[in-house]
Amino acid sequence: MSEEIRKIIAEHGRLSVDVAGLAPDADLYHAGMTSHASVNVMLALEDHFDIEFPDRMLKRSVFESISAIAAALAELQTEAVA
């Protein structure tokens, strides 16, 4: 999942650094992702994983790192299965 997330961030996150070199817990906003770019990342994630982020997840902290995004996606996918 992490690789797919990285690909989406590379495409939509408009980071000022190469996403390949980022640690899973590196702060994406500190790496140059703007709030506007983060919305595009969210839209692309929803589209790619066929999920919808509920409002409680739509905040900066949920999208601030690759591992945080992976955790949110895992939570949603578990919910979908349950």
Place this chain on the structure above:
Amino acid sequence: MSIAVDRDQSFLNTVRVIAEEVAAPNADTVDCDARFPAETIAALREKQALSAFIPTELGGDGVSFEALASACFELGQRCGASAMVFAMHQIQVATIVRHLDDAPWFEGYLRDVAAEQRLIASVTSEVGTGGDMGRSIASVEPAGDGLGRFEKQAPTVSYGAHADDLLTTLRRSPEAEPGDQVCVLTRKDQHTLEPTSSWDPLGMRGTCSPGNVVRAELPLEQILPTQFARVMNESMVPISHILWSHLWLGIATDAFSRARTFVRAAAKRKPGEPLPAAIRLSELMSELSLLRAEVSSGLREFVDASAEDRARLSEMAMILRFNNLKIATSEQAPRVCQGALGVCGIMGFKNDTPFSVGRHLRDTMSACLMVANERIHQTNASLLLIAKDV
């Protein structure tokens, strides 16, 4: 009555008296001369009102946030500029109070604000960021020996020359991205302000807000440790929008009240005769009630969210909520003032009658520029693409 309610009541009574007896009689010269409302701020200082929101254990009065909002409304009815200076100071105080985690220096600082009634101004806007408070160009540069320094080009600094201290947003370090920001507090003896423009605006003239280059050197402990993105979403932005909207409501309420006095006087002069202005007044009342409803529901939702789980304020649906409060009230307040002008006619248009509403109209016209509505719409447009239940 509980102690807390008592405290709020006594604070509000004090502010009401100052609004009536000090702010109101000086409002016209403050406006006319574009001068700082020094008398009002001195009176507020004397009654310890600048530290009203600081918790009692840090030397303040510990009044509720609702009381603070009501105080902005009261002052707004008598002098928009006094209310704005008071509101902007309280925004900085409330922001610091809500983000004291791991910030021992700031606890001591709040004690000083209470003891010395220090007035805080803010330097959040910056030339070149397109009005986006969430990005900075200037940064904290290391200056050795635990010191940092900065130089920031600010297009407006409200009452900067009259403030004791400044709260400035900056990039965390020279290497940091524009969105990686912190807030920095500097005292008057640690910063200099070099005015870069004059101040002769249409309204809110007493806020004295010319552009400035701000330069400072400060100990690094004067940087608020919490990331500014959090401070901004959980406190600074919603609190600004709530306190501003309360004072805009205050100004609009006074304009309405002048229109009402005008209509009553006309009705007494010609009892029983048809009075077209009375119908216009009735129409105006519904406009005012829309404004009042939005202001009070915004306050309620903020207080509830703060009590329940403050982190919720960072959710996009909440950001949209408080952005909307600002957009809606900043457009509605001048609409009410213009409606009052329509009721009073030439008597409202003239600057020296009991029904004058020119100052009210001009002051509220600044509302859509304080963080430009266009800029907020841009943010909202983006958030609306992804937020669900708004």
